[in-house]
Amino acid sequence: MYPSSTMAIQSPSTSLVRFLAGAVSEAIRQAAEAGQLGSLAPPQAAAIAPVIQIPSDPRYGDYACPTPLGMAKACRMAPTQIAQTLQSHLDLPDIETQVAGGGYLNFRLGDPFLAKRLQELLHLGENFGKTATPHPERILLEFVSANPTGPLHVGHGRWAAVGSTLANLLRWTGHQVEREFYINDAGNQMRLLGQSLEVRVRQLQGEDIALPEDAYHGTYLIEMAQRLLEQVKAGIRPLPTTLEEYIDLAYGEMLAWQKQTLQQLRTEFDHWFSERRLHTPDPETGLSAIQQTLQELEERGFLYRAKAPRGEDPKPGAEEAVYFKTQEFGDDKDRVVQKADGSFTYLAADIAYHRDKVRRGYQRLINILGSDHHGYIGRLHAAVGAFSPDVKLEILIGQFVKLFKTDPETGEKTEVRMSKRTGNFVSLNDLIDDPEIGVGVDAARWFLLSSSMDSPINFDLDLAVKQTFDNPVVYVHYSHARCCTLLRRLQEEEKVELTNKVTLTEQQKLPYQEPEERALLLRLLALPDELIAAAEERAPHKIIRYAEAIAADFNKFYDNCRILPLLKEDPLLAQARIQLVQATRQVLFNVLTGILGLSAPESM
Structure with missing residues (x-):
C-alpha cells in the first residue's frame, strides 16, 4: 500500500546532529591550521567534540552549537569571535548559519536540504532511523x-x-x-520447588501433610500437581518417585511457562x-x-x-x-x-x-x-x-513497579500489592490478560517503558485500559491509524498515486504554508538522533516521549492543514502534505514495531 515500505536499506539514515557536528569539527580544524583560533593548536583542536542541540525556541534556529563558549579559555578569545571564525569556514549548502549572542552558532535548515532528507526518509521506509556507528561493538x-x-x-x-x-x-x-x-536452575531454590510440588501432589492424594513455611505457596503448584495426577491417571506419564524427578518436572514446566510469557510480551x-x-x-x-x-x-x-x-x-x-x-x-x-x-x-x-x-x-x-x-x-x-x-x-x-487501581467502593487509587513467595503477587500474565486487571501487551509494554530505569513506576491500571486520548497508547495508536486511514482514502477513493519524489517550487522552496508543516517534518527527521541518544544513554523511555511528541505534532498538522480540498486547488501543496502523512506513518510504524515492540494498528 505504501511506497518503499519494505525496501532494503541502501545507506544509513542521516543523523543531522552528527552531520552538523562533523561540519563544525572540520571548521575548527581549518581555523586552527590557519592560526585563527588564538592559542589553540591543531592537536588540541582535533580533540574538540562539537555539541549540537535543538533550541527550545525555534527563533534561534533548528539546531545550535554552544561549542565556541567552551573553547574560549583554550583559545583566549571571546566566544563570539570564535563563532564568527568558525562560521567563515563552514561549508553547508542550503543551511543558513548565524552567530548568536554569547557565541552560539545557530543553524536553520534550508528547504532543498529538508527536501533531500524527506526523500531519504520515504525512500528508506522501514529502515529509516537505522544508522552506522563509528565504533561498533559486539554486545551481550x-x-x-x-x-x-x-x-x-x-x-x-x-x-x-x-x-x-x-x-x-x-x-x-x-x-x-x-x-x-x-x-538460575541450580541451588537450594530448585530443591524447594521440587519439594513443594511433591507436597501438593500428596495433599491432592488425600495425605495430611503441611507445606513447609519456606516452600513455594503459589496456587500455580496446585494446578501443576492436578495436571500431573490427570496425566498419571490417563497413563501419559508415571508418578515421580524421587525428589530429583519432581525437581525436573517442575523446572521444565516453569521454564516453559516463563518462555511463553516472555514471547507473549514480544521479548525474545x-x-x-x-x-x-x-x-x-x-x-x-x-x-x-x-x-x-x-x-x-x-x-x-x-x-x-x-x-x-x-x-x-x-x-x-x-x-x-x-x-x-x-x-x-x-x-x-x-x-x-x-x-x-x-x-x-x-x-x-x-x-x-x-x-x-x-x-x-x-x-x-x-x-x-x-x-x-x-x-x-x-x-x-x-x-x-x-x-x-x-x-x-x-x-x-x-527500580520496581507498583500497580494501582481504583477501589470501586471508595473511589480511591489503591495499590495492588506483589509478594513473590506467598502466592499473592500479581504475575506478568495477570498484567497482560487477567479479566480484572489485565491491560494487554501493548499497554503493558508502553507503561513499563514509560519511566527511566532509575525511577520506580506507579502503573495506573485504569489509565492503561482507557479508550480515550488520556491514554497515551491510544493517542499514538490513533495517530498511526489516522495516517493509514487517510492514505487509504486518498488511494482508493480519490485515486491518488502516492510518490516518494519530493518536489520543490520554482523558487526551490517547499510549498508549505503553515508552521505545523515544518515543525512536523523536523520532528520526523530527528528519528535517527533520537534513537542514537536513547541508545547511548540506555534510556528507552525517551522513545516513548518521542512517540508522544510525534502524535501531538501530527494531530496539530492534521487539524490545521487541509489535504482533500487541495487535490484540485493546489496539487503541489496537497502532495507535500500527503508526503508528510506518509512520513509520519512510516516513522510511527518504525518506532512502534521496530523499537518499542508494540503493534501499529491501521484502523481504530
Whole structure:
C-alpha cells in the first residue's frame, strides 16, 4: 500500500546532529591550521567534540552549537569571535548559519536540504532511523534472568520490556547485540520447588501433610500437581518417585511457562544459559566450570585463604575460607567464593558465568538488574576485570513497579500489592490478560517503558485500559491509524498515486504554508538522533516521549492543514502534505514495531 515500505536499506539514515557536528569539527580544524583560533593548536583542536542541540525556541534556529563558549579559555578569545571564525569556514549548502549572542552558532535548515532528507526518509521506509556507528561493538545484553520457580512477576516484565527495547536501539544504531537469559536452575531454590510440588501432589492424594513455611505457596503448584495426577491417571506419564524427578518436572514446566510469557510480551532471547552448566564436570578435565574458574583466579593471584577478608579481624570460631580479591576492582571488601566445608558461594557461579561471557569474545557486557542487586556491582566488575581488562561491563540498576487501581467502593487509587513467595503477587500474565486487571501487551509494554530505569513506576491500571486520548497508547495508536486511514482514502477513493519524489517550487522552496508543516517534518527527521541518544544513554523511555511528541505534532498538522480540498486547488501543496502523512506513518510504524515492540494498528 505504501511506497518503499519494505525496501532494503541502501545507506544509513542521516543523523543531522552528527552531520552538523562533523561540519563544525572540520571548521575548527581549518581555523586552527590557519592560526585563527588564538592559542589553540591543531592537536588540541582535533580533540574538540562539537555539541549540537535543538533550541527550545525555534527563533534561534533548528539546531545550535554552544561549542565556541567552551573553547574560549583554550583559545583566549571571546566566544563570539570564535563563532564568527568558525562560521567563515563552514561549508553547508542550503543551511543558513548565524552567530548568536554569547557565541552560539545557530543553524536553520534550508528547504532543498529538508527536501533531500524527506526523500531519504520515504525512500528508506522501514529502515529509516537505522544508522552506522563509528565504533561498533559486539554486545551481550543479559536481562530478566529469573529463577524458574514460578511465574514471572511485573518487575520481570519491566526488565523484559526495557531489555528487548534496548537491544532494538543498539541494533538500529549499528551494534551487534545478542540477548541472553541466565537460568538460575541450580541451588537450594530448585530443591524447594521440587519439594513443594511433591507436597501438593500428596495433599491432592488425600495425605495430611503441611507445606513447609519456606516452600513455594503459589496456587500455580496446585494446578501443576492436578495436571500431573490427570496425566498419571490417563497413563501419559508415571508418578515421580524421587525428589530429583519432581525437581525436573517442575523446572521444565516453569521454564516453559516463563518462555511463553516472555514471547507473549514480544521479548525474545538468542541464548538461554543454564547455571547447571557451570556445575557439570568437564568430561576431559573432570572439573566443573566453577572449579576451573577458581583455578584460573588462583593462578592469576586473585584468591587467598583466610578466616576473614583482608583488613578485618576474624570473628570467634571463624573457619578458613577462600576469598576473591574483589577490593582490587573497586568492591568495598573481598568476598568468599568457597566456604570452609568446600561448597561454593553464589558468587563463585556468577564469576564462572562472567568468565564464560568474556571467553565468548564480546567487547561489552550489559546486565540489567533490579535495585535489590545493587550490592553486586563491585563483585561483578571484579568477575570481569579479573579475566579481561578490555571487556567493558555495564550494570544497569532499575527500580520496581507498583500497580494501582481504583477501589470501586471508595473511589480511591489503591495499590495492588506483589509478594513473590506467598502466592499473592500479581504475575506478568495477570498484567497482560487477567479479566480484572489485565491491560494487554501493548499497554503493558508502553507503561513499563514509560519511566527511566532509575525511577520506580506507579502503573495506573485504569489509565492503561482507557479508550480515550488520556491514554497515551491510544493517542499514538490513533495517530498511526489516522495516517493509514487517510492514505487509504486518498488511494482508493480519490485515486491518488502516492510518490516518494519530493518536489520543490520554482523558487526551490517547499510549498508549505503553515508552521505545523515544518515543525512536523523536523520532528520526523530527528528519528535517527533520537534513537542514537536513547541508545547511548540506555534510556528507552525517551522513545516513548518521542512517540508522544510525534502524535501531538501530527494531530496539530492534521487539524490545521487541509489535504482533500487541495487535490484540485493546489496539487503541489496537497502532495507535500500527503508526503508528510506518509512520513509520519512510516516513522510511527518504525518506532512502534521496530523499537518499542508494540503493534501499529491501521484502523481504530
